Amino acid sequence: MKLKKLVLTGAILTGLAATAWADVNVGVTLSATGPAASLGIPEKNTVALLPKTIGGQKINYILLDDASDTT
Secondary structure (H helix, E strand, O other): OHHHHHHHHHHHHHHHHHOOOOOEEEEEEEOOOOOOHHHHHHHHHHHHHOOOEEOOEEEEEEEEEOOOOOO
């Protein structure tokens, strides 16, 4: 009887752990400053309009300003 409860508890805990979702991180490189800022600023504003959740998963957008430097 104890073994049966132990196996059942283990199966339930394993099932709960399997349903955990990690956040999805999306990196976006923009030229929000520098010579190409006229293109980068609208791109940055567009990222703010993107969905925060897709299919029940949280989406994190990580912005990197490259200052229009290609190196």
